[in-house]
Amino acid sequence: MSTSATFQTSFWPVEDNPAGETELEEVEVTHHRLSETVKVYAIYGDSPHAGTVSRFPHDKLRPVMFIWRNREYRVQDVTYVWRETQGQAEVYHFTVSDGASVFELSYNAKALDWTITGTYTE
Amino acid sequence: MTVANLKHSTIANRQSAIARERVVMHVDMDAFFASVEQQTFPFLRGKPIGVCGDPDGRTVIAAASYEAKRRGVKTAMTIPEARRLCPDIILVSGHPAKYVDTSTRILAFYATFTDSVEVFSIDEAFLDVTQTAHLFHGPEEIARSIKAYIKEHFGLTCSVGIAPNKLLAKLSGEMHKPDGLTILRQCEVAALMEDLPVQELCGIGPRTQEKLNRLGIRTCGELGRYPEKKLTGIFGIVGSHLKHMGQGVDDNPVLPCYHEPATKSMGHSFTLDRDTRDPAEIQRHLLQLSEQVGRRLRRDSLAGRTVSLVLRYADFSTFIKQHSLKNYIDDGLRIYQVGIKLFKELYQPPRLVRLLGISVSGLVRDLKQMTAFENSRAGSLFGSLDAVNDKYGEFSVARARLQERTSAPRVISPSWRPGAPTPVAR
Numbered sequence: 001m002s003t004s005a006t007f008q009t010s011f012w013p014v015e016d017n018p019a020g021e022t023e024l025e026e027v028e029v030t031h032h033r034l035s036e037t038v039k040v041y042a043i044y045g046d047s048p049h050a051g052t053v054s055r056f057p058h059d060k061l062r063p064v065m066f067i068w069r070n071r072e073y074r075v076q077d078v079t080y081v082w083r084e085t086q087g088q089a090e091v092y093h094f095t096v097s098d099g100a101s102v103f104e105l106s107y108n109a110k111a112l113d114w115t116i117t118g119t120y121t122e
Numbered sequence: 123m124t125v126a127n128l129k130h131s132t133i134a135n136r137q138s139a140i141a142r143e144r145v146v147m148h149v150d151m152d153a154f155f156a157s158v159e160q161q162t163f164p165f166l167r168g169k170p171i172g173v174c175g176d177p178d179g180r181t182v183i184a185a186a187s188y189e190a191k192r193r194g195v196k197t198a199m200t201i202p203e204a205r206r207l208c209p210d211i212i213l214v215s216g217h218p219a220k221y222v223d224t225s226t227r228i229l230a231f232y233a234t235f236t237d238s239v240e241v242f243s244i245d246e247a248f249l250d251v252t253q254t255a256h257l258f259h260g261p262e263e264i265a266r267s268i269k270a271y272i273k274e275h276f277g278l279t280c281s282v283g284i285a286p287n288k289l290l291a292k293l294s295g296e297m298h299k300p301d302g303l304t305i306l307r308q309c310e311v312a313a314l315m316e317d318l319p320v321q322e323l324c325g326i327g328p329r330t331q332e333k334l335n336r337l338g339i340r341t342c343g344e345l346g347r348y349p350e351k352k353l354t355g356i357f358g359i360v361g362s363h364l365k366h367m368g369q370g371v372d373d374n375p376v377l378p379c380y381h382e383p384a385t386k387s388m389g390h391s392f393t394l395d396r397d398t399r400d401p402a403e404i405q406r407h408l409l410q411l412s413e414q415v416g417r418r419l420r421r422d423s424l425a426g427r428t429v430s431l432v433l434r435y436a437d438f439s440t441f442i443k444q445h446s447l448k449n450y451i452d453d454g455l456r457i458y459q460v461g462i463k464l465f466k467e468l469y470q471p472p473r474l475v476r477l478l479g480i481s482v483s484g485l486v487r488d489l490k491q492m493t494a495f496e497n498s499r500a501g502s503l504f505g506s507l508d509a510v511n512d513k514y515g516e517f518s519v520a521r522a523r524l525q526e527r528t529s530a531p532r533v534i535s536p537s538w539r540p541g542a543p544t545p546v547a548r
Contacts, residue, residue, distance in 0.1 A: 080162040087515035
């Protein structure tokens with residue numbers, strides 16, 4: 001029986017050929033998925049901070065330093081910013097670099113808290 | 123004819139030609155998902171990367187960076203195949219919410235130039251700037267502004283095609299990638315189409331190409347000259363459209379979201395992490411899919427009365443069955459009850475199930491406002507549950523049976539439009 005229904009297809013297309021499935025090999029980047037509260041120093045405002053460029057449309061908020069596991073990290077570059085809603089909360093995700101590693105920081109604008117959600121080290 | 127008359131006539135002709143000629147722009151983000159990941163993670167820049175789904179799941183390459191594309195890696199290629207062509211490819215798990223947010227913001231920028239923006243997909247859009255181009259120093263200047271904005275704010279590039287219609291705008295946009303800007307004027311169309319292979323046109327897939335080739339049609343020029351009667355005899359009403367495509371003619375308007383036709387059906391499908399014949403697992407997946415469909419229906423004030431089930435076995439054989447009800451429904455449990463009935467009718471034990479899908483069609487909008495809602499207690503319960511999930515996120519409150527729900531599938535519908543909820547894995 002046929003139907004005119006259109007199905008929402010998987011965002012990640014699925015392999016059509018089941019033969020030869022393999023696990024993904026590890027790349028040279030070490031990724032740690034985390035969910036830890038972190039203390040972040042950030043600037044807020046319309047004008048870009050001196051010496052920085054306001055690149056993202058919603059980067060009025062910009063992390064400049066954070067303390068995680070008793071160590072201080074100075075943000076050298078904010079490489080990407082995006083926003084998503086989790087229920088009624090707006091969560092801003094910042095991918096930042098301290099020059100050596102890349103960190104993912106999330107700011108929940110409803111709960112007003114910062115979380116470190118991942119680290120990437122080459 | 124006097125010189126004055128001739129002058130007047132020429133100006134009138136030009137004005138009429140300008141009035142006739144639409145200015146349509148096609149903007150396509152270059153290797154969108156891969157470029158976003160390269161921008162996010164500096165150590166991926168300049169390297170061949172492939173964005174895919176769950177690394178432990180059964181996914182394929184959803185987007186390849188240009189470095190990987192140059193090595194032959196293409197979208198929808200299997201991971202082993204991509205690895206054969208490009209052994210050093212770096213596979214990256216994608217972030218749908220990031221792409222949705224980026225796309226939404228870019229689309230909002232397009233809307234500053236015209237209200238006629240058609241979202242073709244998450245990384246492609248058409249803009250009709252016929253009426254507004256003069257306000258921004260012409261279409262080329264608009265294209266340059268868009269490219270500059272995307273580069274400056276997201277570090278990404280896009281390719282733009284400007285032409286008299288959507289078909290040609292898309293075609294010209296794809297001529298110079300990445301970071302291209304191609305302008306195709308009406309007077310250049312005939313020459314371009316003459317030797318252009320038919321498969322270069324959006325809408326002519328491998329099957330149509332094969333049929334056309336069998337008729338001796340290989341180029342758009344040949345397609346445009348082919349007798350329309352013969353084409354309609356073979357392709358039906360599409361034949362006439364194909365002839366027009368061969369001539370570079372496309373009268374389809376740029377359709378903003380709010381002009382799009384009403385939704386005909388709403389559904390979800392899910393490829394299981396592993397093939398199964400476990401009834402409990404199958405029931406749980408079906409319930410989860412049904413609840414997702416019910417939630418989307420209620421969010422859009424829709425209800426439907428035809429439930430369809432898709433069942434795919436491990437050998438990829440796929441079966442679809444549907445059942446129409448007397449009453450309209452938007453309740454996940456009711457959808458599930460019909461779905462499980464269809465499953466029992468379709469399923470051939472002991473075959474392994476690979477994919478399940480459920481959809482509701484025959485939709486009506488605002489049914490509850492039109493009729494006295496027959497079960498006000500249920501309606502009020504769903505209203506409360508939906509309010510909690512709106513506030514705290516999907517599946518914050520769910521049926522106890524879905525406690526062990528699958529955290530995949532994060533999906534973006536092909537019909538994704540700005541404002542639609544972001545796929546969330548919960």
